[in-house]
Amino acid sequence: MFVTPYDVRFADVDNAGIFYYPRFFHAFHVAMEQWWDSIGRPYHVVIQEDKIGFPAVHIDSDFKIPVTFGDPVDIHVGIARIGTTSVTIRYRFVNRETNKVHCQADVVTACVNMDTFRPTPPPPHIRAALESILIRDDA
Amino acid sequence: MFVTPYDVRFADVDNAGIFYYPRFFHAFHVAMEQWWDSIGRPYHVVIQEDKIGFPAVHIDSDFKIPVTFGDPVDIHVGIARIGTTSVTIRYRFVNRETNKVHCQADVVTACVNMDTFRPTPPPPHIRAALESILIRDDA
Amino acid sequence: MFVTPYDVRFADVDNAGIFYYPRFFHAFHVAMEQWWDSIGRPYHVVIQEDKIGFPAVHIDSDFKIPVTFGDPVDIHVGIARIGTTSVTIRYRFVNRETNKVHCQADVVTACVNMDTFRPTPPPPHIRAALESILIRDDA
Amino acid sequence: MFVTPYDVRFADVDNAGIFYYPRFFHAFHVAMEQWWDSIGRPYHVVIQEDKIGFPAVHIDSDFKIPVTFGDPVDIHVGIARIGTTSVTIRYRFVNRETNKVHCQADVVTACVNMDTFRPTPPPPHIRAALESILIRDDA
Numbered sequence: 001m002f003v004t005p006y007d008v009r010f011a012d013v014d015n016a017g018i019f020y021y022p023r024f025f026h027a028f029h030v031a032m033e034q035w036w037d038s039i040g041r042p043y044h045v046v047i048q049e050d051k052i053g054f055p056a057v058h059i060d061s062d063f064k065i066p067v068t069f070g071d072p073v074d075i076h077v078g079i080a081r082i083g084t085t086s087v088t089i090r091y092r093f094v095n096r097e098t099n100k101v102h103c104q105a106d107v108v109t110a111c112v113n114m115d116t117f118r119p120t121p122p123p124p125h126i127r128a129a130l131e132s133i134l135i136r137d138d139a
Numbered sequence: 140m141f142v143t144p145y146d147v148r149f150a151d152v153d154n155a156g157i158f159y160y161p162r163f164f165h166a167f168h169v170a171m172e173q174w175w176d177s178i179g180r181p182y183h184v185v186i187q188e189d190k191i192g193f194p195a196v197h198i199d200s201d202f203k204i205p206v207t208f209g210d211p212v213d214i215h216v217g218i219a220r221i222g223t224t225s226v227t228i229r230y231r232f233v234n235r236e237t238n239k240v241h242c243q244a245d246v247v248t249a250c251v252n253m254d255t256f257r258p259t260p261p262p263p264h265i266r267a268a269l270e271s272i273l274i275r276d277d278a
Numbered sequence: 279m280f281v282t283p284y285d286v287r288f289a290d291v292d293n294a295g296i297f298y299y300p301r302f303f304h305a306f307h308v309a310m311e312q313w314w315d316s317i318g319r320p321y322h323v324v325i326q327e328d329k330i331g332f333p334a335v336h337i338d339s340d341f342k343i344p345v346t347f348g349d350p351v352d353i354h355v356g357i358a359r360i361g362t363t364s365v366t367i368r369y370r371f372v373n374r375e376t377n378k379v380h381c382q383a384d385v386v387t388a389c390v391n392m393d394t395f396r397p398t399p400p401p402p403h404i405r406a407a408l409e410s411i412l413i414r415d416d417a
Numbered sequence: 418m419f420v421t422p423y424d425v426r427f428a429d430v431d432n433a434g435i436f437y438y439p440r441f442f443h444a445f446h447v448a449m450e451q452w453w454d455s456i457g458r459p460y461h462v463v464i465q466e467d468k469i470g471f472p473a474v475h476i477d478s479d480f481k482i483p484v485t486f487g488d489p490v491d492i493h494v495g496i497a498r499i500g501t502t503s504v505t506i507r508y509r510f511v512n513r514e515t516n517k518v519h520c521q522a523d524v525v526t527a528c529v530n531m532d533t534f535r536p537t538p539p540p541p542h543i544r545a546a547l548e549s550i551l552i553r554d555d556a
Contacts, residue, residue: 300442
């Protein structure tokens with residue numbers, strides 16, 4: 001899986017002192033964009049030149065340990081499944097010191113053509129990229 | 140279920156012209172707060188005086204029809220289940236004109252004491268409030 | 279000025295217990311969109327059919343009294359100035375009980391054609407709308 | 418000034434294809450937090466151990482060139498002025514390729530004690546940190 005450090009920010013944490021859960025999904029999305037950056041195909045190129053996007057279709061997510069301001073966390077991004085026109089992205093918020101998983105999400109996305117917004121199989125170079133972080137065993 | 144109109148805002152919609160999905164969860168949370176307001180027990184009173192909060196533990200969510208800028212939508216909020224120390228909140232984004240469900244989410248929350256952040260059964264007045272929007276049949 | 283109630287939300291308030299200031303500007307923008315709604319010309323129609331938008335060019339803003347969770351506030355929206363191709367929108371966060379101004383902002387915007395993103399004089403029906411909340415004396 | 422790369426994210430850009438301006442202030446705040454990280458005194462330590470915070474009091478900001486998805490930008494953070502109990506933080510969004518300034522903001526903050534929320538002079542180690550990025554000439 002792709003791993004990127006995430007610094008919990010002042011505005012991530014709510015009045016109860018813990019990470020406001022809707023913001024996890026934004027953090028996950030940004031981590032996915034960072035992965036595209038890391039392989040030399042930034043997400044804006046995927047969207048604008050490849051005309052490929054990945055709108056979410058289904059989310060299954062667990063929040064196990066609250067995240068607080070200053071927690072040393074990494075976001076892990078992997079691909080759990082590649083279907084004909086769907087891609088399941090697996091995200092984890094992992095504590096760098098304890099190695100415990102704060103939360104995780106499986107986001108099933110449709111692979112769509114951005115002009116028509118209709119499902120389409122990922123083009124070969126996109127598919128190869130996704131396969132490079134495919135989780136072989138259910139880890 | 141509690142129903143509140145939601146006006147899709149300029150900043151909700153992303154560069155692809157559709158609602159950015161992490162923002163649905165914020166919209167849902169705000170709708171839940173509006174429900175507390177509507178029954179005369181604003182969420183800040185629940186949090187600060189009742190010392191009760193509902194952090195998310197598990198989310199199961201479907202996105203069926205993209206939401207675009209200007210779509211006439213309502214958010215529906217109901218309670219799908221009340222356990223000993225857990226509450227499952229059901230949310231729907233419903234088109235006012237077509238009556239179609241754009242997306243829905245079941246958010247399992249823990250009922251916690253805000254001082255200790257430990258699970259606690261909802262106090263009677265909170266439980267009664269939750270029961271007032273309990274979904275009797277799986278609708 | 280146009281006045282709309284604003285319910286301070288759980289996620290607006292940061293770990294220090296006060297409104298996170300970048301979110302004021304979003305709240306102001308939403309209030310402006312609500313004003314367009316209120317006059318029967320929703321902002322998505324202005325953007326998509328009139329092809330007119332108002333990107334910010336300059337902001338001058340004061341934060342006087344912190345806003346906390348549960349504060350009863352209204353947002354006031356008026357037009358401070360209409361230039362040839364610019365419009366200055368004045369926003370205020372006002373406490374409904376004390377009538378005190380928590381914060382205010384003058385946002386100078388360019389009136390632009392959304393296809394070319396070039397400055398353009400507001401078309402007559404847009405100008406008339408803006409004039410309906412023009413602040414005659416500096417209030 | 419402290420310089421940190423900022424990757425424009427999918428959700429930063431609105432339906433008109435440009436950076437939604439309220440999100441600049443969040444990006445600036447995060448850059449300020451990154452600066453605290455970079456000098457080994459993370460902002461959560463400043464807030465929670467030093468009991469010092471910097472709520473915004475006044476903002477003066479210019480938006481000159483729209484920022485679009487994929488633009489190669491840096492955020493520059495410096496201190497424009499240190500008063501007795503106030504600190505003016507200067508932010509710039511600078512294009513890495515053209516060196517042009519997309520937008521800038523001077524954010525006057527109060528230095529406050531986080532327990533009392535009353536103005537206080539910055540303690541010596543905080544003042545020394547701020548002076549390390551003091552802008553000597555108006556650059």
